[in-house]
Amino acid sequence: MDRAAAFGWGFLGSLAIEVVVFCRKVRGDRSSRIPALYRKPAFIVGRVLLALVAGVVAAAWGINQPIQGLVLGAGTPRLVVWLESQAGGPEVNKQ
Secondary structure, eight states, X not given: XXXXXXXXXXXXXXXXXXXXXXXXXXXXXXXXXXXXXXXXXXHHHHHHHHXXXXXXHHHHHTOSSHHHHHHHHHHHHHHHHHHHHHHTGGGGGOX
């Protein structure tokens, strides 16, 4: 599998998780309206950026099968949080 395809599978894996979260929030709302969080442009931009990172992770990993890209993409948010905790988080950059 080439890196562009791996990127795409990782990107889609990351978005798939957000689709599940979105559906859960809509079902939990009595009015079935789009949750307020999803109406904020900053959230949408942040989520797209995270999906792009997931695509890069999948491409860099050198995956061979689409399911590997989906799994890596879905796991990227936890990976990024773990990496931040290992780096010391925001306190590292405090002056």
